[in-house]
Amino acid sequence: MSNVRVRFAPSPTGYLHVGGLRTALYNYLFARKQNGVFILRIEDTDRGRYVEGAEANLIQALKWAGLSYDEGPDVGGPMAPYRQSERIDMYRKHALQLVDEGKAYYAFDTAEELESMRKEQEKLRQTPKYDRRALKLTTEEVKAKLDAGIPHVVRLRVPDATTVAFDDIVRGHVEFATEQIDDQVLLKSDGYPTYHLANVVDDHLMQVSHVIRGEEWLSSTPKHVLLYQYFGWELPQFAHLPLLLNPDKSKLSKRQGDVAVEDYRAKGYLPPALVNFVALLGWNPGDEREIFSLEELIQEFSLERVGKSGAVFNLEKLDWMNFEHLRKIPDAQVLQMLRNVLADSEFAAKSFSDEYLRGVITAMRDRASFARDFVEKCPYFYARPEQYDQDVVKKRWKAESPAHLKQLAEEFSRLTDSAKESFEAVLHRTAESLHVKNAELIHPLRVAVSGMGAGPGLYDILHLLGKDEVINRIETAIERIH
RNA sequence: GGCCUUAUCGUCUAACGGUUAGGACGGAGCCCUCUCAAGGCUCAAAUACGGGUUCGAUUCCCGUUAAGGCUACCA
Numbered sequence: 001m002s003n004v005r006v007r008f009a010p011s012p013t014g015y016l017h018v019g020g021l022r023t024a025l026y027n028y029l030f031a032r033k034q035n036g037v038f039i040l041r042i043e044d045t046d047r048g049r050y051v052e053g054a055e056a057n058l059i060q061a062l063k064w065a066g067l068s069y070d071e072g073p074d075v076g077g078p079m080a081p082y083r084q085s086e087r088i089d090m091y092r093k094h095a096l097q098l099v100d101e102g103k104a105y106y107a108f109d110t111a112e113e114l115e116s117m118r119k120e121q122e123k124l125r126q127t128p129k130y131d132r133r134a135l136k137l138t139t140e141e142v143k144a145k146l147d148a149g150i151p152h153v154v155r156l157r158v159p160d161a162t163t164v165a166f167d168d169i170v171r172g173h174v175e176f177a178t179e180q181i182d183d184q185v186l187l188k189s190d191g192y193p194t195y196h197l198a199n200v201v202d203d204h205l206m207q208v209s210h211v212i213r214g215e216e217w218l219s220s221t222p223k224h225v226l227l228y229q230y231f232g233w234e235l236p237q238f239a240h241l242p243l244l245l246n247p248d249k250s251k252l253s254k255r256q257g258d259v260a261v262e263d264y265r266a267k268g269y270l271p272p273a274l275v276n277f278v279a280l281l282g283w284n285p286g287d288e289r290e291i292f293s294l295e296e297l298i299q300e301f302s303l304e305r306v307g308k309s310g311a312v313f314n315l316e317k318l319d320w321m322n323f324e325h326l327r328k329i330p331d332a333q334v335l336q337m338l339r340n341v342l343a344d345s346e347f348a349a350k351s352f353s354d355e356y357l358r359g360v361i362t363a364m365r366d367r368a369s370f371a372r373d374f375v376e377k378c379p380y381f382y383a384r385p386e387q388y389d390q391d392v393v394k395k396r397w398k399a400e401s402p403a404h405l406k407q408l409a410e411e412f413s414r415l416t417d418s419a420k421e422s423f424e425a426v427l428h429r430t431a432e433s434l435h436v437k438n439a440e441l442i443h444p445l446r447v448a449v450s451g452m453g454a455g456p457g458l459y460d461i462l463h464l465l466g467k468d469e470v471i472n473r474i475e476t477a478i479e480r481i482h
Numbered sequence: 483g484g485c486c487u488u489a490u491c492g493u494c495u496a497a498c499g500g501u502u503a504g505g506a507c508g509g510a511g512c513c514c515u516c517u518c519a520a521g522g523c524u525c526a527a528a529u530a531c532g533g534g535u536u537c538g539a540u541u542c543c544c545g546u547u548a549a550g551g552c553u554a555c556c557a
Binding site: 009010011013043044045046048049107109111114118122125126127128129151153155171174175176177179180181182184185186187188189190192194195196199214215216217218219220222240242243245247249250251277280281282284286287288290307308309310311312313314316317318319320321327364365366367368377392396427437438439441442443445446452453454455456457458459 | 483484485486487488489492493494495496504505506507508515516517518519520521549550551552553554555556557
């Protein structure tokens with residue numbers, strides 16, 4: 001048992017950002033490690049940014065990554081609902097409570113008025129901040145405006161001349177002067193809460209023990225702390241995670257590459273690889289291990305080992321991790337992945353036996369970082385070469401190669417099987433009788449059967465293709481390579 | 483501009499006052515070898531700068547610089 005309750009609280013903007021994935025992951029790991037509860041809460045309080053299907057997309061991405069949650073909009077839970085749009089009564093009630101207690105107040109300013117106020121402040125080089133003009137209204141005036149149905153918001157009344165402080169698990173002690181804190185809107189004129197209000201109310205009501213979120217929230221945390229104090233609620237622990245960065249060190253964003261989890265999924269990255277990779281962006285186990293399964297990450301994770309500085313999202317290392325994770329996947333499973341890739345390829349119409357494909361997998365294992373590499377890096381396993389790599393031909397195809405290969409084909413034709421060793425023995429014998437080095441036959445033969453200069457050991461290729469196919473390809477190559 | 487945060491190889495990072503500043507990705511080279519990989523070995527590569535504190539600073543403090551975040555009736 002544990003009182004740890006954490007949440008991932010994304011705004012459904014259409015897709016899951018890899019930064020969001022990492023935030024979700026750290027919450028998940030912390031919850032699992034502490035035998036706590038992991039909650040998914042949808043922060044959809046901005047009806048202006050409503051995106052059809054965004055929530056389903058988000059859930060699908062989390063599922064793909066393997067991050068299961070104990071409570072959430074689709075699985076329910078004791079503190080339901082988990083969609084903020086379905087909880088607006090609670091926010092309103094709490095906002096009004098603060099108004100009653102003088103800790104928040106109504107404001108009736110229009111967007112235009114606020115805009116010109118801000119412009120004025122900027123002109124005077126002041127910090128843009130609400131000037132509290134609504135506080136000059138008498139209670140009668142406020143009541144009259146309310147009765148007249150004039151659009152209004154509720155703003156937080158930030159105390160003067162004091163500081164708000166809190167201790168962050170990652171950052172340590174942080175302090176803000178209240179002069180710097182704006183009288184934040186709590187309840188918008190459309191009746192929906194802002195993030196700040198909804199977040200605090202929900203975290204309290206859902207008994208969230210640790211707020212683990214991105215560093216972009218650090219600056220608004222004092223507003224949240226103030227709310228907890230105003231409501232008389234116990235403060236959760238805060239842990240503000242370092243940001244994920246573009247190569248130029250700015251906050252990871254679109255336009256500088258892929259940021260959506262689904263992009264990486266589409267590119268063929270394995271869920272455990274992507275998870276492993278983002279886990280190590282801002283956290284490390286303290287020793288030199290780098291490859292972890294989700295289970296292992298749970299065992300090792302601690303918030304104390306989360307770093308403070310932002311981390312650049314480095315694709316090259318991610319590719320390497322994908323390679324490492326791919327090679328851990330058993331053949332049977334890779335076979336299924338390969339079949340999926342094949343079904344989506346130019347070779348979709350052809351059929352191959354499991355045995356054959358297993359052979360390809362064995363041959364290509366050390367050369368594949370992605371499932372698609374089992375097809376893209378060795379198309380010759382699925383069809384005869386349509387062309388021959390000219391650079392390789394130039395380098396390996398000698399004037400006498402056609403004659404050599406012709407003889408080899410003849411020797412091969414006497415073979416009674418397609419064993420690797422049989423091909424090897426015949427090739428050695430032929431080279432000897434021709435008085436050439438094995439390599440003089442191997443290289444041209446490789447080009448002839450594969451069209452390429454790189455790949456698995458030649459005898460593995462020959463064995464897989466089989467005697468008849470090999471002979472056939474040799475004959476074709478002799479005709480077509482010049 | 484203001485506030486907040488951050489600062490070790492190109493990148494991800496280790497070193498919680500004493501190390502030849504370690505590892506990984508990437509790069510270079512060598513070995514292996516029928517090619518390409520994989521694997522093994524080796525090399526190049528960092529404590530932003532300036533002051534303190536200390537017998538001793540990557541580590542603690544201050545400043546500078548740089549970078550980032552926030553500065554909405556968005557999250």
